[in-house]
Amino acid sequence: MDEKIKVTTPRYQQIAADVAAKIVEKHYKVGERIYTRSSLASQYGVSAETARRAISILADLRIVETVRGSGVTILSQEAAAQFVKQFRDIKSMSALKTEILQQLDKQMEDGKSLKNNISELMDRVERFKTINPFVPFEAIIQASSHCVGKTLSQVNFWHNxxxxxxxxxxxxxxxxxxxxxAFLHEGDTIYFVGDDNSQIRVKEFIEITDLK
Known part of the structure; x- marks a missing residue:
């Protein structure tokens, strides 16, 4: 079977990266007041909630500042540049991983090319660690888990x-x-970061069958 894994990025994150790129390219200058949520939603053809989440990312990273009734003000070109670089690195790594998996499905028809791609992926991972030194863990949601059919917010995933x-x-x-x-379903694989003991805490938490 020739399965292909599609890697998707949430629309609000794409919009945040696009606005940040415009700040880096000096389409918008530090101190300049730009969008309101409604105008951003209209420009990108998305809902007001999606626009709000995009602005929230930029505000959390101190790229912009939001003032109720006054729109969005640009704070930092440097912070915008750092966000854009990290966003592009993540997308580049995801695309490379997809390419490797597709090559494995073809039973390594070109072993030399695959070896080079793996080597390149490892190099990029090492470079990425210097920007974001988190090594992700993973866990699978079983059918018996109390998390099935619930969102991350509903199960208070981070708090637990x-x-x-x-x-x-x-x-x-x-x-x-x-x-x-985001909903969790039976068979989903979740990728997460945390301290050295987080892997054990997550495993124990998702194995609970009835959280009271």
Whole structure:
């Protein structure tokens, strides 16, 4: 069977990266007041909630500042540049991983090319660690887990495990940087980061069958 894994990035994160790129390219200058949520939603053809989440990312990273009724003000070109670089590195690594998996499905028809790709992936991972030194763990949601059919927010995932979910693989789709309203399903693989004991806490938490 020739399965292909699709790697998707949430729309709000794509919008945040696009706005940050415009700041880096000086389309918007530090101190300049730009969008309101409604105008951002209209420009990108998304809901107001999606626009709000995009702005929230930029505000959390101190790239912009939001003032109720006054729109969004640009704070830092340097912070925008750092975010854009990290966003592109993650997308580049995801694309490379997809390419490797496709080559494995073809039974390593070109062993030399695969070896080079793996070597390149390892090099990129090492470079990425210098920017974001988190090594993700993974766990599978079993049918008996109390998490099945619930969102990360509903199960208070972070509060119960202190681990941050950075990806969820559902069937043949990998969702990067899922928000609190992302659902967990039987058989999903969750990728998360945390301290050295987080892997044990997550395993014990998702194995609970009835959380009271």
């Amino acid at each position: 495990t202190t681990a941050t979910v950075i990806g969820i693989r559902h069937l043949d789709t990998l969702l990067m940087s899922p928000g609190p309203y």
